[in-house]
Amino acid sequence: MDFSFYIARRYLFSKKSHNAINVISMVSVCGVVIATIALVCSLSVYNGFTELAASLFSEFDPQLKITARAGKAFDPTTPAIRQIRDLPEIAVFSEVVQDNALIRFGERQIVATVKGVSDNYNQLTRIDSTLIDGTFMLREDVVDYATVGVGVAYSLGARAAFATPLELYAPKRNKTVNLANPSTSFNQEYAQVGAVFRIDQPIYDENYVIVPLPLARDLFTYEKEVTSIELRLQDGTNIQKVQNEIASILGPDFRVEDQYQQQAASFKMVKVEKWITYLILSFILIIALFNIVGSLSMLMIEKKSDVRTLRNMGADNQLISRIFLFEGWMISAFGALIGIVIGMIVCILQRQWGILKLGQTTGDFIIDAYPVNVQFFDIFMVFVTVCVMGFLAAWYPVHYLGKKWFRYEN
Known part of the structure; x- marks a missing residue:
């Protein structure tokens, strides 16, 4: 196992000396989880509406x-x-x-x-x-x-x-x-x-x-x-x-x-709405990932003594920076995995039992509940989006603030 990844994993799951850092870390993970659930469920609902429209048109349109x-x-x-x-x-x-x-x-x-x-x-x-x-x-x-x-x-x-x-x-x-x-x-x-x-x-x-x-x-x-x-x-x-x-x-x-292709205009409209929703929720995810900046900043302050110890053992700036980059990346990665799992469970429950209804009265719409259709490509896109944005959110405190906080003092 990579040494920097091992240290980052210990930092993530170990109890911090200051309770505020634990709270901020949990808030960071929860923010990523909620944003990921929203992305998975929203994209799946649009897939469901596309599938519904295709089934309706297929009753009249030829293959x-x-x-x-x-x-x-x-x-x-x-x-x-x-x-x-x-x-x-x-x-x-x-x-x-x-x-x-x-x-x-x-x-x-x-x-x-x-x-x-x-x-x-x-x-x-x-x-x-x-x-x-x-x-x-x-x-x-x-x-x-x-x-x-x-x-x-x-x-x-x-x-x-x-x-x-x-x-x-x-x-x-x-x-x-x-x-x-x-x-x-x-x-x-x-x-x-x-x-x-x-x-x-x-x-x-x-x-x-x-x-x-x-x-x-x-x-x-x-x-x-x-x-x-x-x-x-x-x-x-x-x-x-x-x-x-x-x-x-x-x-x-x-x-x-x-x-x-026979109904290109209708399907294109749903597809455009789907990816606009994806962009809007991605901006919300960016806001949620700002918690990673605060969490890493406080963690780096707390671990100054550990940084000195690592330097005395021969660690350079690159290795120390990589530890905290892994720390921030793991917050977003674990949040993404948890959010994807919960989001898929919610979609399965919605598809099976129609928990979230379209209207209060049965028969108001073509279907009674929101349709969902989970697709692998959407799940992959959500995971990549969260991980990339999480890495960028961790990169700022490590590369800009870390230069000052990791400075070795003789």
């Missing part, structure tokens, strides 16, 4: 989505697309036509996003688990059905199984508006409300209407084109690997996005 970089639509019958369809990792290949349209129901009307999907759409996503009214279907005999978001249904006053159909209007592509008779410049389609879904994400609940793919093509004047291709992979498949393979097949003219 991979292919779109064109230039233009709105593309031909899904090209050799490259057919090659992707035949990949063994692809479980569900679904064509999509999506655009904005005017939706009318009785006397009410709104502009919504109409998403035309293939017949296998219910195999692509977990749309059935999001339904709050009706049954998901696209077509029955000669009747087309629409599955609408709960916000769209509320705005239109529509429910599943109503006899009155939705009226969908979209301008005809590549045609000028006939000012004498503007109605001839629009395509018109009809669809019965078959179901209402709720994902608790306004971007979908308040804007989306899911209809059969042929209806969407007729509405937006497409023949065989699609605006996107949505994919579900075989269970256990490496999504990143397949994403890279598809991107290499299609080339630079197409985007291949996973679920996080």
